[in-house]
Amino acid sequence: MDDKPQPDTPQKLSTSALAKLLDVPSQQLFATLKDYGWIRKSEEGWSLSSKGEFEGGEYIHSKRYGRYIVWPEELAAHPLLLALEDSRHISATIIGKTVGLNAREVNRILSELGWIKHGFQGWELTAIGEQCGGVQLENDSSGTFYVVWPQDIQNHQALNRQLMFSAEVYAPPAAESGDMFASQSQYQGLDGRQHSSKAHLQISHWLYMAGIAHACQRDLPFVDKENQPPLKADFYLPAHQLYIECWDDAEGSTLNQRMQRKAIYQQHGCTVIDIEKEDLEQLDEVLTRQLRKQGIRVY
Structure with missing residues (x-):
């Protein structure tokens, strides 16, 4: 659904295009519209509710993609959607970019902290993670679970310590002169073990x-x-x-x-x-x- 072609009328946007205009992850917008009661999950995918139709939502039919929902472009100025800017969430990929870690390495850190756990369908939010502002989402195409986080999670001290430690551990030897391990003869891991x-x-x-x-x-x-x-x-x-x-x-x-x-x-x-x-x-x-x-x- 994220890659649906745009309709001929320029003022109508698919949900993913609307998310891009609002500068939020598309899955977050889908989840928000569901919470607002504008759309709901059905056997055919996402369906409009009466609230969604009232806000200008309508269906477009494509031979390639089937039926999907489009919205008027002016909906981007809706007060409820403008509020998303203040509650924008970021993924593990974005969190890791600042320190040079990939999403898989970041998710392992979040799991070690007890904020997420790996389940049958992917990464699942724990009670502790929910307290930290995590939001559980599901990929519509694959059905896998993943978690996004408020932007200010990057200021969380425990997470920052873990991110910086992992980044220093994986830093190449050429960078050791300025890292925390440069003057050590024994290297202590996060689990307390000493290494030569x-x-x-x-x-x-x-x-x-x-x-x-x-x-x-x-x-x-x-x-x-x-x-x-x-x-x-x-x-x-x-x-x-x-x-x-x-x-x-x-x-x-x-x-x-x-x-x-x-x-x-x-x-x-x-x-x-x-x-x-x-x-x-x-x-x-x-x-x-x-x-x-x-x-x-x-x-």
């Missing part, structure tokens, strides 16, 4: 925010020779019996240990995901793709 390198912090933080249980520096169970020190995996996902190895600091004795572990993994037929140094710049994309290949759901 920023690369390990990045991977552990990603797994934690994605809600994936994991162990760090886990002893490999395959080494049982007397007096032989245990070899430790960088990361282990017990629910999936999957290992993750990070190759960012493979030098000297560290490289020797990694090659020993690699040989052991191959010997025992273990499933391993290798993260190379260049993968860290697109960690969300790489880990999401690799884990989904192993049948692991990633939100």
Whole structure:
């Protein structure tokens, strides 16, 4: 419905075009018009109520799109719709743009804060999220749920701390001279764990925010020779019996240990995901793709 062609009469606008004129998300306008009682959901999509018809709404029929609703252009000056400017909501995509995070990473932060949770149809608003001003919406074409937030949510201290921490964690090494981790020899994650390198912090933080249980520096169970020190995996996902190895600091004795572990993994037929140094710049994309290949759901 969002991409319906405009009617020949210029003063008539589709709901999505009216939303663009008002500079609000189209789904927010659909939800608002529903709350005002101007439209309602029916088997055929959105239908006009008598209130909607009174406000000038009418139907347009298209061979390609079927029936949809148009509104007089002057409706943009309606007091109820002008009030939307003061209550305009923003998406996770907009929230993340200011700090360089994508919508998926922002939604994970909102979930960690307890403001949303992932359900069968997508991201669902929690009671805490509702208290923070979140609004539950549904995508008309896909039926998936998502949540939008008041503009001033960007001033929320807890959210800002989480956004800034994640942005600093994922910042490339070249930017470390000015970040909070620059002078640290140990890197503490949001979950309280200590890591020996920023690369390990990045991977552990990603797994934690994605809600994936994991162990760090886990002893490999395959080494049982007397007096032989245990070899430790960088990361282990017990629910999936999957290992993750990070190759960012493979030098000297560290490289020797990694090659020993690699040989052991191959010997025992273990499933391993290798993260190379260049993968860290697109960690969300790489880990999401690799884990989904192993049948692991990633939100």
